[in-house]
Amino acid sequence: MVTSRQKKIVTEKDFISVDIGSTWTKAARFVADNDHFILEKRSVVPTSVDYLPNGFFEALKQVDVNVGLQGNDQNLPPVFFSSSARGGLRVAVVGLVPEMTLHIARLAAFSAGARVCAAFPYRLNKRNIGQIEQEQPDILLLCGGTNGGNERYVRENSMALAASNFEGTIIYAGNNQVEDEIAEILAEKDLRFSENxxxxxxxxxLEPARSKIREVFLDRIVSGKGLDTLVTRFGIQPVPTPLAVFNLVEAIGKYRDDWQNFALIDMGGATTDFYSFSDSYHPDSGTVLKGVLEPKAKRTVEGDLGMRVSANSVLSLAESMFENELAQYDLKLNLMSEYIEKLNHNPSHLPDRKNANEMLFDQLLAKACINNAMLRHAGSVEEVFTTSGPVLAQRGKDLRKIDKIVGSGGYLAASDHILNSSVSLQQDSESSLKKPLFPTDFSYYVDADYLWPLLGNLAAAYPLQSANTAVASLKLKQNNHKIKVLNNPALVNGNCCSTITQGAHS
Amino acid sequence: MINVVLGVIGFDCHSVGNKILEAFFVESGFKVTNLGVMVSQEEFIDAAIETDARVILVSSLYGHGEIDCAGLREKCIEKGLENILLYVGGNLVVGKTPPDEVERKFLKMGYDRVFGPDCELEKVVELLNGDLEAKKDCD
Structure with missing residues (x-):
């Protein structure tokens, strides 16, 4: 469906989408055709870090859109754009009970395309405040209490924040009965109110807090590095890249009957984003749900899982898994540690295709990222024994019905075999009774042309066309792929089917 | 409005009485957070914290009430719910233990009121209103 043909004249059926990443600025020109878009041309240029419009207009030029900051061109096609904004807006979340309001606050921040840099339950103490002052997140999402419920914690936490040097925006999304008081206490801060x-x-x-976070994103990010001039020039606001992707995931779920249970893994150098679209709990699965019912469309972001900038933390997380894996190739862990040391100094390093060791190291890093990201995104079941026999208690989201997984981002877009070889599974003894609710039988696709973020920009305004084009643009890598989740590493050796490793999750 | 948390503790699945209790307490003017059946101590406490409940109403029908209910008071204190009222009712122990002995046992565990399976709900609400009034000064 997606074709590329030469065309010089930009018409009124054209749509331009640009994604300004931290390293690359990508652009694509699409033509609308009933229920889908046709890709006319795409481009990639280095992001002009000091002044973003330079790279932006260069990328446009390469898709035959010759415009500049000035001008009064009448047939300029609509331009949509997103910005990753330094890896996403940093949000600290403050809630009350960890499994309740704090957990929900995290879900809200993630689904708004933010990165959660800190999370605090109950009362903020001096050390917590110190951490907030040091990190200076863009937003602090302050929650706690149902409407008419607990007031004490949000009141006391507001007082602690009022006395702090925190300079970012505070979004209050807690018990609405104390809004007036909170407004008084935090009068000196940049405070905004959302629904509980x-x-x-x-x-x-989640929706009201989500849109508030997006609002703050626009205010705070747009003003820097020339993005405001782009807003004036094209009359449209940028979206955070992850939110654009989230919108696309929702659009696909809404318009594609054949895509009702799918996941998207977007793995970069610093973070691994995991999106899922699937019902969280299936009453016919024979389990009893504990805790909150998670949303159908869910995103989580792992700031410590990534191929380059975060390689160090991946190493410390999955050290013993790496050691076991490398032993199969008669390699020692210190070789891999040296490689990761090298990545620290040069995060843009790409392994030489002929260097088998480096290729292997990257593959192991990718596996550890994916497995840990999926482990944190997915829920689990635990067998509990009752007077009426054993019962399965589910916590978190059930991913077992997911039948399609999409890989995106540099490494996954370029490789075929990430989910294809066997990995030993290590599970710490404490959680050995809990079984993760992973997908077990799925087809694996790759967003090889990096179109999903660009289509995500169009997803809010043209969900049907974006969804159809996104699905059509994928490359199928593996059909009906099966995963076994094994508890005993000894069982894995010599097993030809792939296994998602569980890493040494501490 | 006074917030109350209601649920059937442990692995007990008896849901009929739970629905009756919910309807009754709602009708009596309380804001009820009903956690349903198979509720753990932690779930009672988490709900009570978020909703700022003044009382937790614990039911147990299947005879394992003693082991399920033990330690709830201590956990409440640990979690900062020093002043919360704990009510418990149902078939709390298996066998023919006399009701006053059962009551003594659960009072000792830190429950404020203990009820058998056939108590009058009007009486429970009356006692609750009195206890809440008496607790007012503690808050």
Missing amino acids: IMPDFGQLN
């Missing part, structure tokens, strides 16, 4: 993320016990209300 848990108005009644166990009830999720």
